Amino acid sequence: MRIIVGITGASGSIYGYTLIRALHQMGIETHLIATEMGVKVMQFECGVKIKDLKEFAIVHNNQNLFASVASGSFKTDGMVIVPCSMNSLGAIANGVGDNLLSRAASVVMKERRNFVIVPREAPFNLIHLKNMTTLAESGVSILPASPGFYHQPTEIWELVNFMVARILDELGIEHELMERWGEKQ
Incomplete structure (x- = not known):
């Protein structure tokens, strides 16, 4: 399995890092x-530099439109942008x-692959909502960074894992990051 993760300058880098x-x-x-x-916000919010993520992911330069992920012939199982700025x-x-981020997103959409966008903004204005509607009508899953509380979290990592679990669900990836409603693990 192969997934593309995009991280933009919206607050909530911890979601991308955890994913x-x-x-x-x-x-x-x-x-x-x-x-x-995205690089700057991750450093500010999480104290993590993008180079530190090279042990977990193949890191692409956002200006490199010759990268593998810029082509539809490079098979992926989907893409997530988390957090996604407006x-x-x-x-x-x-x-x-x-x-590269917007080019890879375009490729994922034209190839009809799983695509999840996790917007992190509040409140949304009409332009934000229209842009989200356009993407939803194109088959993109819009999953706002809105964790649930029914699992009675007591620590921030439980809220983060809740959102990451929902992202993985949208991608069809099995996980054990959270207890599902009505199920005991």
């Missing part, structure tokens, strides 16, 4: 694309492919 580590632990080949602001979401919804 990359989870995919690595499951033995899933992971390709990472981070925007310039800037990146808008570019993708409007077909702008001027960097």
Whole structure:
């Protein structure tokens, strides 16, 4: 299995970081694309540098449109952008492919592969909602970073794992990151 993970400059880098580590632990080949602001926000919020993720993922330069993930002939099982800024979401919804992240997103959409976008913004304005609608109508799963609380979390990692579990569910990847409602693990 092969998954592309995008990290943008929206707050919530911990979700992307945790997803990359989870995919690595499951033995899933992971390709990472981070925007310039995604790199900065991850360093600020998590104290993690993108180069530190090279042990968990194949890291691509966002300006390298010759990267493997820029081509539909490079088979992947899907893509997740987590967190996804409204800037990146808008570019993708409007077909702008001027960097590797938006180009890879375009490829995943045209090839009709699993694609999950995790927007991290509040509140949404009408333009955000229209862009999300455009993507949803194109088959993209919009999964806002809105963790549930029915599992009665007491620590932040439980909220993060909840969201990562939902992302993995959308990709059809089995996991044991959270107890499902009505099931005891």
